[in-house]
Every structure is written in structure tokens, then in C-alpha cells.
Amino acid sequence: MTSPPRPTLMARLTGLTPQIVLLPTLAAAFVYVIVFSLWTLWISVSQSTLLPNMAYGGFGEYAKLWQSKRWIVSYQNLFLFGALYVLGSLVVGTVLAILIDQRVRFESVWRTIFLYPLAISFIVTGTVWRWIFHPQTGVEKALSDLGWLAAKFDWITDRDMALYVVIFTGIWHASGFAMALSLAGLRSVDSDLIKAAQIDGASMPRIYRRVVLPTIWPIFVAVTVVLxxxxxxxxxxxxxxxxxxxxxxxxxxxxxxxDLMFQRGQIAQGAAAAVMILLALAIVLVPYLLWSNWRNRREGSSHG
Known part of the structure; x- marks a missing residue:
């Protein structure tokens, strides 16, 4: 019995092509995610100030960070911004998706318009909306030029309203992303479910609320995590x-x-703050990845 012929060098290279193509990306991801994260973690417990000092300094910078009123306020702002930004983007995006799902005329044009803000960088978005909201260049100045001298629209300079300006701008930027994924989910719902609900006499708002939207809840989870x-x-x-x-x-x-790293030269404390942000990301991503893996296994076993 003759042994099977050994694969040629070209055949081996062909078989390894996917791994060879992915190798630079995996190497870069390892360096930028794993190596730099570990480096930041070590800097946060080092004696670094204006320049890196690799001597171990303990967790004092973390204690100083959480004793800082500015850091506490920044986290409070993040909680409020994150909650309203995600909720607002989901609501606006879902409403837009439902409207487009009605097979409106010029659907592709509407989709392009709603997705356009996502193609603009945050820097451009923030700059344009700053012009609009600022009392010296935006709506207030336009109203003043029209003769309404008593008009006030100074939200961006108002301590109580400025954060809501940021939230509004963020929702304007991200709602198109939520719309695109929600629309894809709506179009994937089995039409037989909708027809059965219509035969039972359910109105379209009730069908969306009780049948369609609960069916695509995994889409909402994914959008929430990304936002x-x-x-x-x-x-x-x-x-x-x-x-x-x-x-x-x-x-x-x-x-x-x-500000800590590049304005004040407090590298260790800035690294500690960066680690806190990384921890917040892990709190969001790790449960989602575990849940997603569990869901895929469950679906795989049920289909098997």
C-alpha cells in the first residue's frame, strides 16, 4: 500500500494563507491591547511623575484619584451621559427604523440621511454644534440679528444645561447607527408572525410593541453594548x-x-485613571461576551 503524496510547498502556503494574513493584525492587537494595557497598569502603581519611573510606588495614586472631586464629578457626568445617551439613541434609532420599515418612498435616501452623522468624526460634530449652541455664533445671535434682543439660548455656557447639550449632540450622532441595526433586525422578523397578528386583529403599533420588538431584543443588547x-x-x-x-x-x-498626563505631568495618576476606564469597559464587555458565547452554545445545542 503506497503512502499518500506529501503536499507541495505551494499547497502548504495556500492552506496557511488565512493565518499569514491575520498574523500582523493579531500581533498589532496583542501589542496595543495586552502589552500597552499591562504597561499602563504598571505605570499606575509606579513612582512616575513628569517622566516614567519604573520603581514600585503602591496604590496611592488610586487613592488620590478617588479623593479628587473632579474625578468624582467626571464619573457622575459619565453615568448621566451614558444612561441618557444610550437610551436616547436607542429610542430615536428604533423610531426611525420603524418609520422606514413601512416601505416609505425614497427609503435609500432617508437611510443615507439618518446614517450621515455617523460618517462625521466627533471633532467635526462637536465643532459644528458648538457654533450652533454658542450664544455669540449660533441660535441666540441669529435671533438677536432678527431683532429679538431678549432671546436667550446659552445652554452651552450654562452649568446646568451644558451636559445635556453634549447628550443631545451624542444622540444626534449615534441614532443613525441604532437605526441601521434596528432596521436590519426588523427586516429579519418572520413575516408569518406579523400576518398572524394582523389576522387576530392587532393594530400595527400593538404588533410592533408585542411581537416585533421583543423578537429582536438581542439587537438592542448589542447596540447598547456598543453605545x-x-x-x-x-x-x-x-x-x-x-x-x-x-x-x-x-x-x-x-x-x-x-489633563493629568499631558497638562499636569502626573503620569502615574493619569495611568490610574486610564485603568479605571479600562475596568469600566471590561464591566460592559466581559458579561456581554460571556452571555453571547452562552447564547451561541445554547442555539447550537438546540439546533443539533
Whole structure:
């Protein structure tokens, strides 16, 4: 009995092509995610100040960080911003998806319009909306030029309203993303379910509320996780829109990290703040990944 022929070098390379193509990406991901995360973690417990000092310094910088009123306020702002930003984007995106799902005319045009903000960077978005909201360049100035001298629209300079300006701008930017994924979920629902509900005499609002939307709840979970990541890492939108002000009214953790590291030269404390942001991301991502893996296994076993 003759042994099977050995594969040629070309055949081996062909078989290894996917691994070879993915190798640079995996190497870069390992360096930028794992190595730099460990480096940041070590810097946060080192004696670094203006320059890195690799000598171990303990967890004192974490204690100083959580004793800082500015850091506490930034986390409070993050919680409020994250909650309203995610909820608002989901609600607006879902409503837009439902409207487009009615097979409206020029559907592709409407989809493009609603998705357009997502193609704009946060810097551009923040800059444009700053012009609109600022009393010297935006709506208030336009009303004043029209003769309404008593008009006031100074939300961006109001401590109580500035954060809501950031939230509104974030929702404007992200609702198209929520709309796109929600619309894809709506189009994937079995039409027989909708027809059965219509035969039973249910109205379209009731069908969406009781049949369609509960069916696509995994889409909402995925959108929520992605938007939470955006919220936790928000930096450029806040800087372009309000610079974190007035005062600390719109300061978020990422702004504090930049200020500590590059403005004040407190590298260790800035690294500690960055680790806190990384921990917040892990709290969002790890449960979602575990749940997603469990759900895929469950679906696989049920189909098997």
C-alpha cells in the first residue's frame, strides 16, 4: 500500500494563507491591547511623575484619584451621559427604523440621511454644534440679528444645561447607527408572525410593541453594548463641544486622563485613571461576551 503524496510547498502556503494574513493584525492587537494595557497598569502603581519611573510606588495614586472631586464629578457626568445617551439613541434609532420599515418612498435616501452623522468624526460634530449652541455664533445671535434682543439660548455656557447639550449632540450622532441595526433586525422578523397578528386583529403599533420588538431584543443588547463603549471612551466630542466646561460641568473621565498626563505631568495618576476606564469597559464587555458565547452554545445545542 503506497503512502499518500506529501503536499507541495505551494499547497502548504495556500492552506496557511488565512493565518499569514491575520498574523500582523493579531500581533498589532496583542501589542496595543495586552502589552500597552499591562504597561499602563504598571505605570499606575509606579513612582512616575513628569517622566516614567519604573520603581514600585503602591496604590496611592488610586487613592488620590478617588479623593479628587473632579474625578468624582467626571464619573457622575459619565453615568448621566451614558444612561441618557444610550437610551436616547436607542429610542430615536428604533423610531426611525420603524418609520422606514413601512416601505416609505425614497427609503435609500432617508437611510443615507439618518446614517450621515455617523460618517462625521466627533471633532467635526462637536465643532459644528458648538457654533450652533454658542450664544455669540449660533441660535441666540441669529435671533438677536432678527431683532429679538431678549432671546436667550446659552445652554452651552450654562452649568446646568451644558451636559445635556453634549447628550443631545451624542444622540444626534449615534441614532443613525441604532437605526441601521434596528432596521436590519426588523427586516429579519418572520413575516408569518406579523400576518398572524394582523389576522387576530392587532393594530400595527400593538404588533410592533408585542411581537416585533421583543423578537429582536438581542439587537438592542448589542447596540447598547456598543453605545456604552462609545460613552465610556468619549473624549473628542466633549473637547470639541465644551472643553469639559463650564468649570467641570461636562468633564468626563477621558478628559481627566488627558489633563493629568499631558497638562499636569502626573503620569502615574493619569495611568490610574486610564485603568479605571479600562475596568469600566471590561464591566460592559466581559458579561456581554460571556452571555453571547452562552447564547451561541445554547442555539447550537438546540439546533443539533
Amino acid at each position: 456604552l463603549q462609545f460613552a465610556i471612551k468619549t473624549y473628542d466630542l466633549v473637547v470639541a463641544l465644551t472643553q469639559g466646561g463650564p468649570g467641570v460641568a461636562t468633564t468626563v473621565p477621558a478628559v481627566v486622563v488627558y
